[in-house]
Amino acid sequence: MNIRNNASAAAQRWPLGAAACLLGLAAMLAGCASPAGDGDAGASESTSVHGETEARRRARIRLELATSYLQRGQAQVALDEVRQALAADPAYADAYHLRGLVFMAMGDLAQAEDSLKRALGMKPSDPDILHNLGWLQCQRQQYAQADQLFERALAVPAYAGRSKTLMSQGMCYQRAGRPEQAEQTLLRAYEIDAGNPVVGYHLASLMLARGEMARAQFYIRRVNNGEFANAESLWLGVKIERQLRDLAAMRQLSEQLRKRFPDAKETRSLDRGAFDE
Numbered sequence: 001m002n003i004r005n006n007a008s009a010a011a012q013r014w015p016l017g018a019a020a021c022l023l024g025l026a027a028m029l030a031g032c033a034s035p036a037g038d039g040d041a042g043a044s045e046s047t048s049v050h051g052e053t054e055a056r057r058r059a060r061i062r063l064e065l066a067t068s069y070l071q072r073g074q075a076q077v078a079l080d081e082v083r084q085a086l087a088a089d090p091a092y093a094d095a096y097h098l099r100g101l102v103f104m105a106m107g108d109l110a111q112a113e114d115s116l117k118r119a120l121g122m123k124p125s126d127p128d129i130l131h132n133l134g135w136l137q138c139q140r141q142q143y144a145q146a147d148q149l150f151e152r153a154l155a156v157p158a159y160a161g162r163s164k165t166l167m168s169q170g171m172c173y174q175r176a177g178r179p180e181q182a183e184q185t186l187l188r189a190y191e192i193d194a195g196n197p198v199v200g201y202h203l204a205s206l207m208l209a210r211g212e213m214a215r216a217q218f219y220i221r222r223v224n225n226g227e228f229a230n231a232e233s234l235w236l237g238v239k240i241e242r243q244l245r246d247l248a249a250m251r252q253l254s255e256q257l258r259k260r261f262p263d264a265k266e267t268r269s270l271d272r273g274a275f276d277e
Contacts, residue, residue, distance in 0.1 A: 021135045021168040021198075022101060059089035066098055075105045093122035097129055104136060112136055127153040131165045138172035146172050163192035167199050179206055197228040201236065208240055216240045224253065231257060235266035239275055 052060070066081035079102045085095040100115035116133040123129060134149030150169040154162060170186035173179075183206050189199045200223040207216035220237045223229060234257040241250040257267050269277055 021138075021164070021171065022104070022132055053089075055089045056092065059085040059092045059095060062088065063092070063095055063098060066102070070098070070102055070105060075102050078102050079106070091122070093119045093126075093129075096122070097126075097132070100136070101132065104132075104139075109136060109140055113140075125156060127156040127159040127161060127165070130156075131161060131168065134165075135168050135172075138168070138175065141175075143172060143176040163189045163196065163199075166192070167196060167202075170199075171202055174202060174206065179209065182206060194222075195226070197223045197226065197233065201233050204236055204240065208236070208243070213240060213243050217244060224256075229256075231261040231264035231266040234261070235270065238270060242275055 062081045062085035066078040066085065069075075069078035069081060079099070082095055082099045082102060085092060086099070089095070096115045096119035100112045100119060103109070103112035103115060113133070113136055116129060116136060120126065120129045120133060130149050130153035134146045134153065137143075137146035137149060147169065150165055150172070153159060153165050154169075159165075166185050166189035170182045170184075170189060173182035173185060183203070186199055186203050186206070189196065190203065193199065200219045204216045204220035204223070207213070207219065217240050220233060220240055223233045224237045234253050237253045238250055238257065241247075241253060254270055257264070257270055261267055269275075
């Protein structure tokens with residue numbers, strides 16, 4: 001089983017939720033028929049035509065259920081399913097990996113770290129585990145550790161999630177107060193995936209803070225002209241257009257914000273005229 005990124009699901013939750021920077025909440029079912037070398041528990045049991053032991057098959061089914069529950073926001077039920085998966089196959093690295101993501105969703109970063117480290121001990125070169133552990137360390141403000149883990153993930157040959165790891169690394173630099181490194185890393189992510197709204201939003205935010213309004217406008221307009229515009233991106237667009245004194249664009253974005261997100265905190269800020277908060 002490979003734990004991969006589902007870009008569309010992540011984009012719908014951007015940009016503040018931790019899930020936007022996690023790999024693996026939606027594609028747990030891909031490649032499930034293969035044990036992919038996750039430990040050797042049950043190796044003496046008879047295997048299926050796919051080379052999967054009965055214990056692994058039972059654990060995989062539980063993990064599929066856990067993934068579905070987590071996607072629906074039912075973290076406690078997902079955790080119960082993961083526990084049953086591990087009871088069936090205690091050497092299943094993907095189960096520890098998903099358990100770490102469940103604990104992150106529940107806000108229990110200590111147990112999330114323990115689970116992800118156990119998964120990494122079983123699969124030390126798995127870029128998705130490295131990425132998620134890196135993002136966890138960023139959440140805990142352990143920025144040097146996070147950077148090392150992101151770099152290890154990026155060093156894995158043919159790693160398919162490079163753009164998302166660069167995005168998360170750039171956001172982590174931003175949190176750490178390192179705007180130059182944040183910009184450089186986010187631009188690398190943008191070169192790979194220019195349609196990612198999280199990357200565009202954070203680049204625009206960096207440009208606004210630096211006073212480079214034309215560049216900020218370029219990035220935020222691409223976000224707001226696409227399907228993933230949300231209250232945050234529209235509000236950022238309002239502030240950027242205000243700085244550029246483009247009153248027509250500012251008015252248009254303000255109308256969208258009020259109409260589409262009437263109860264959002266960004267709309268309340270707009271109504272108060274709190275442009276500098």
